[in-house]
Amino acid sequence: MKQEIKIVVLFIFVCGSAFVFTRGGQMQTNQTAKAQTKTAAEVYKNIQVLKDTPAEQIMPMMDIMSASLGVKCSFCHVQDQWEKDDKEEKKTARQMVTMTLALNKQNFNGRLEVSCATCHNGRPHPATPISLGENLFKRPNNQPSKEPMPTVDQILDKYTIGLGGKDALEKFKPERLKPRKPLIKNSP
Numbered sequence: 001m002k003q004e005i006k007i008v009v010l011f012i013f014v015c016g017s018a019f020v021f022t023r024g025g026q027m028q029t030n031q032t033a034k035a036q037t038k039t040a041a042e043v044y045k046n047i048q049v050l051k052d053t054p055a056e057q058i059m060p061m062m063d064i065m066s067a068s069l070g071v072k073c074s075f076c077h078v079q080d081q082w083e084k085d086d087k088e089e090k091k092t093a094r095q096m097v098t099m100t101l102a103l104n105k106q107n108f109n110g111r112l113e114v115s116c117a118t119c120h121n122g123r124p125h126p127a128t129p130i131s132l133g134e135n136l137f138k139r140p141n142n143q144p145s146k147e148p149m150p151t152v153d154q155i156l157d158k159y160t161i162g163l164g165g166k167d168a169l170e171k172f173k174p175e176r177l178k179p180r181k182p183l184i185k186n187s188p
């Protein structure tokens, strides 16, 4: 838990500054500090989207990206050849950084609301559907319901009603559909 908080705080710090710097340093008033801070592009060999981010923030960012996706560096990198772009995952990660910055800029007034972890939550591939049963049936404050759980028969009865009722279902006779004539005749 403590670790998580640390990561979140670090991420907010890192992204906040990344944002400031990617805006072309408009908000940077201290000229001396600017001159002293080397950008990632000046220090590393193949930086394309985080060019203006201070170089010292690249490694914390790498740690956060790894933690957000629950992966090791080698998920995106050829080990010890960090500048190489051989892995598709690294290219995707670049697009994701651009997307995440744009999401915050366009929808949250530039505040860091959406991060890699918002969607990825420790997984390389975010879950699209909600996980049934996890939250849907929890009562407020996790109090168990006073009503007894419905029986299997009661659930099936509701399902039958949902399908139109017993009478309607008994009248329903499945028929095999006849194949349709093709609209355009095949030329011989």
Ligand code: HEC
Pocket (backbone or CB within 6 Å): 044, 045, 046, 047, 048, 049, 050, 051, 058, 062, 063, 065, 066, 069, 071, 072, 073, 074, 075, 076, 077, 082, 083, 089, 090, 091, 093, 094
């Ligand atoms: C989710 C993918 C991903 C993971 C995981 C990841 N990186 Fe990166 N890394 C990138 C991307 C993307 C860049 C290039 C950023 C850019 O172009 O602005 C990069 C750039 C770098 C660079 C600069 C290389 C150069 O000279 O251009 C180093 C060094 C680096 N990563 C180290 C690491 C280390 C160490 C880890 C593990 C702690 C790690 N990365 C985990 C995606 C990742």
Ligand code: HEC
Pocket (backbone or CB within 6 Å): 065, 069, 089, 090, 092, 093, 096, 097, 100, 114, 115, 116, 117, 118, 119, 120, 124, 125, 126
């Ligand atoms: C708005 C939600 C969202 C955010 C924010 C987001 N991602 Fe993703 N990411 C996705 C989705 C969805 C996919 C799967 C896309 C697919 O399968 O085509 C994905 C896929 C990826 C992949 C490819 C995974 C694989 O298995 O090949 C990488 C790498 C990745 N994201 C890195 C990142 C990083 C790094 C960040 C933060 C800078 C980030 N993402 C932020 C939604 C997000």
